[in-house]
Amino acid sequence: MTRVYLDNAATTPLLPEVREAMLPYLGEIFGNPSSLHDWGDGAREALDEARARVAGLIGGSPEEIIFTSCGTESNNFAVKGLAMAQPARGKHVVVSAIEHFSVLHSARTLEKWGFQVSEVPVDKYGLVDPAAVKKAIRPDTVLVSVMHANGEIGTIEPVKEIARITRELKIPFHTDAVATAGTIPVDVKELGVDALSLAGSQFYGPKGSGALWVKKGVRIMTLLDGGIQEGGRRGGTENVPAIVGLGKAAELAAARMDARIKQLTPLRDRLIRELPASIDHVIVTGHPRDRLPGNASFCVEFIEGESLLMLLNSRGIAVSSGSACTSRALKASHVLLALGLSHAIAQGSVLFTLGLETAAADIDYVLENMPPIVDRLRQMSPLYAKFTKSGKGGK
C-alpha cells in the first residue's frame, strides 16, 4: 500500500547521516562526559562539537546552549526557571493563548505557586498583537513567553516586534522555537529574545534531544537539580548519542535550509489552494502568508477530524488533527478555539505537515483520496444533513 507521511510536526524521521554520527556513541565511545579519564574525553569533545553546531544554527554562543531531553523540558525549564529567578521583581507572567501545552501548563503550575498569568489573545490568523503584549505587561512582570511559530496552524509570530517591547522594559522574553528551529531561519540576535527552546525530533534529529538557549547574563533557576553537568544548569548524565545527533541535524539543517524551504513551500501552497477547491466548506487555518513552509492546516466542516484521520490512515496517509501531544485527549484544540472557531468546526481539524520526503505525487494522492472520504463521512453526518436541509448552502 502507498504510505504517505504528512505528520512531520509530530515527529520527523532520523536522517541517515544523523544516525551514522550517533552510532559510535552507542558503541565504543560510551564514556560519561563528566569522567576525568580518557573514556570521558571522547564524549566530552563530542558534546563541545554538538554545542557549537546547535549554537551555529540559531546564532548563539556555544556556552549559552543547555542540552535537555526534549522541547517540553526546554519549555518547562524556561518558563519556570526564568519566572522563579527574580523573586524580588514580582510574580506575573505573560503568555499567548496558543502556546504549546508545555508552556501553558508550566504557567498553570506557576499559578499554583502564587504567580499570576496573563494570556494574550490572537487574531483569526493566530497572530499575537505586540501591542496586546505591551498592554498585558505590568510592573511585576518577570517573563513574557510567545512562541516563534505555532505547530498546529503554522502561523509565524511577530517575535521581533514583541522583543523590542520586552527589551525596552527589561523583561526576559522566551520563545518556543520548537516548530521553527531547523526549519526556517532562526537568529537569536535578530529576534532579540533572551531564551529559546528547540527540539531535535522536529528537524530530523533524534527523539530525546532538545536544547534551551539562554542569553549570557540572563538568570535562570535549574529545573533538574543534581550534578554539575551543563555548567550546573541541568543535572543528569548527558545523553551523548542524542546530543551528537542533535548537533549533526543542526548542521545539516543550517546547510540545507534554503533548499528545504524551496522544496516544501510550493507543495504546501498547492494543498492550501487545491484542497478547498476540491472540497466544499473547508477553511484554511493559520496565516495565509506568514506560515511554516511545510504546514497546511484546515478545518473540514460537518465532520469529525478523528474519523477523517482513520479513513485517511486506511488509505496509507498519516496526518493529524493537531498536536500529537494531545491527540489522545480528543478535545477541541485550544489553538483553533483561540482563533475564534466554534467547537463544531474545530472538531473537523486536519493538519498536513510536509517534510523532506514529501513529493508532488504525495500531494496528488491526498487530493485524489480525500474528497471521496469527506463525502462519505458527510453522508453519515447528522450535522451535514441538517445543514443541507436548511438550504443554507450545499452544492
Add this chain to the structure above:
Amino acid sequence: MRRIYLDYAATTPTHPDVVAAMLPYFTENFGNPSTIYSYGQEARGAVEEARTSVAALIGAADEEICFTSGGTESDNYALCGVAFANEDRGNHIITSVIEHHAVLETCKFLETRGFGVTYLPVDKYGLVDPDDVRKAITPRTLIVSVMHANNEVGTIQPLEEISKITHEAGAYFHTDAVQTVGHIPVDVDKLGVDLLSMSAHKLYGPKGIGALYIRKGTRLASFLHGGEQEKGRRAGTENVPGIIGLGKAAEITRAELECEALRLTGIRNKLISGILESIDNTSLNGHPDRRLPNNVNVSINFVEGESILLNLDLEGICASTGSACSSGSLEASHVLLATGCPPPLARGSLRFTMGRGTTEQEVDRVLAVLPGIVARLRAMSPLLKNRG
C-alpha cells in the same frame, strides 16, 4: 595498550543487542507514539512492550512505570511530585546525607519552597539507622527518600525496615535505585517502596532514558508539564529508541543478574583484599558485606586520589574517585565525609566499579601496577614527610 574500564558506576557501555533493538526506531519506525495512525501505533506497541520488560525487572505492574529522561529526572520528579501534591498533608521530608546530588539538590530546592528537610546521618559504613528514621518521622512527614545502594561506597541500605517505619507513619517511601536495578535483585513489593528511580545507562542501556516506578494510588504532581504522554504524568514526545533500549537492557540484565552478581562479587573481593594486603595505610570505604557486587572503594593515605587516577590512566586503567556527576568539582566526597572519613583520606579515595566486561585478569593487572604507583606518589608526598 589494552584499556581496562573500571568505572561502570559512571556509565556502562550500551549492550550490542540493545543497540540492535534500538536501531529500527531511529529511522523506519520513527513514528510519534501519541499519534493514532499506523506509524504511531507501531511505536506505541514497542513502547508498551518495553514497559512490560522494565516492570518485570522490578516486580511492578506495567502501568506503574513512567519513563523519564534519566535517573536525575526520576529523583527530581519523585520528590517534587510528592511534595507539591500533598502540601495539604504536611511539609516535611526525610532523606540521608549520602544521597546522590539529584536528591540532595532537589531537597535544597524544596527547602526554598517552604518544606522542612531532615538529613539523616550514616554510620562509618555508610548505613542509615532505621531507628533514626523512626525518631525523625512526624505526622507532617510526606516522604522519606533513602537510596538503595550508594553510588560511591556501594553500601546497600536496609530499605525493608525503613519503608516499614515510613508506612506506619503514613508517609511515602522513595528510593534512588539507580545503582542497584539490573545489578542486584530489586522487588518493589519486597522493598516496600512507593517510588523508585532507575537509569538505563547504568545497566547497559542507552543514556538519556530512565524510569520512575510509581506505586498505584500514589499522589504525585507531574514534573514536566505539557502533553498527555505517559498518561499525563510526563509530558514530552517519548524517546522511543531510548525506551526500547531500556526495555531490552532490562530483559538482558534480568536474565544475567544472578550469575553476574556472583561472578563480580568474587572479583570484587579479590581486588579489595589485594589492595588492602599489598599497600599499607589503606582502608575500605563502605560496608564489608552489605555492598554492591561490583563496587570497590578504598582510601589510600598520604596521596591524592586524582594523582592515582592520572597514573592509572597512563597504564590504560580507568577508575574514578567517586561520583562522575561531581568529578569536575574537586571537592572531597560528601559521602566519605559523612562516614567520618577525615578530609585528607577522603581526597585519597579511589573507586573501581566493575561490570559485564570485567575479568579477573584485569583486576590482576590493577593489583600489579597500583602498589608501584602509590609508592612513587608517596615518595613525593609532602603529606607523608610532614608526618615525620
